Amino acid sequence: xxxxxxxxxxxxxxxxxxxxxxxxxxxxxxxxxxxxxxxxxxxxxxxxxxxxxxxxxxxxxxxxxxxxxxxxxxxxxxxxxxxxxxxxxxxxxxxxxxxxxxxxxxxxxxxxxxxxxxxxxxxxxxxxxxxxxxxxxxxxxxxxxxxxxxxxxxxxxxxxxxxxxxxxxxxxxxxxxxxxxxxxxxxxxxxxxxxxxxxxxxxxxxxxxxxxxxxxxxxxxxxxxxxxxx
Numbered sequence: 001x002x003x004x005x006x007x008x009x010x011x012x013x014x015x016x017x018x019x020x021x022x023x024x025x026x027x028x029x030x031x032x033x034x035x036x037x038x039x040x041x042x043x044x045x046x047x048x049x050x051x052x053x054x055x056x057x058x059x060x061x062x063x064x065x066x067x068x069x070x071x072x073x074x075x076x077x078x079x080x081x082x083x084x085x086x087x088x089x090x091x092x093x094x095x096x097x098x099x100x101x102x103x104x105x106x107x108x109x110x111x112x113x114x115x116x117x118x119x120x121x122x123x124x125x126x127x128x129x130x131x132x133x134x135x136x137x138x139x140x141x142x143x144x145x146x147x148x149x150x151x152x153x154x155x156x157x158x159x160x161x162x163x164x165x166x167x168x169x170x171x172x173x174x175x176x177x178x179x180x181x182x183x184x185x186x187x188x189x190x191x192x193x194x195x196x197x198x199x200x201x202x203x204x205x206x207x208x209x210x211x212x213x214x215x216x217x218x219x220x221x222x223x224x225x226x227x228x229x230x
Contacts (some may be wrong), residue, residue: 038110045118
């Protein structure tokens with residue numbers, strides 16, 4: 001394991017408490033409702049388990065994995081608390097695993113989800129995780145991840161720092177439209193969706209929302225929807 005990955009694991013371990021909050025974002029609800037099919041879903045970088053119960057409640061059989069042991073422990077606790085509350089077992093598994101070295105058979109899952117920019121903390125090559133996601137989804141499956149946007153207007157002055165930059169102590173990958181092209185090496189169909197376009201309706205948008213809706217490629221993050229079918 002390289003020093004950058006070790007650093008990111010250390011930071012996530014030290015800050016685990018702030019990742020224990022329960023919420024499911026509006027953009028995540030949209031992505032799940034619009035693109036995910038079938039029953040079996042793998043959540044890469046599941047963290048403290050924030051997305052696992054909401055996905056289960058939407059009818060999925062959920063498997064979550066994370067490379068940070070502390071996060072796996074917190075996710076397990078969250079699932080156990082929910083099981084006590086409902087008085088029964090949930091179809092949710094949580095495993096300690098590297099997204100770049102998944103211990104699953106080929107064509108296991110209908111969907112693979114890497115939420116909340118989690119893929120960005122893979123170093124030095126996020127495409128190791130992309131390749132593994134491609135391997136474990138079924139031929140008709142979908143792989144979706146969100147990533148920090150290198151064109152984000154707030155940090156545009158760091159554009160020339162390269163694809164990776166330091167973000168609050170974490171070494172973070174930042175995608176560009178070039179990643180859309182690179183993803184086509186693995187998937188027949190790739191769609192880019194800027195988070196701003198699905199987060200807020202025009203009627204409820206403030207001036208910042210309007211700015212990002214008009215110029216979405218300057219928003220904070222981008223979703224990539226990757227499918228094999230034509």
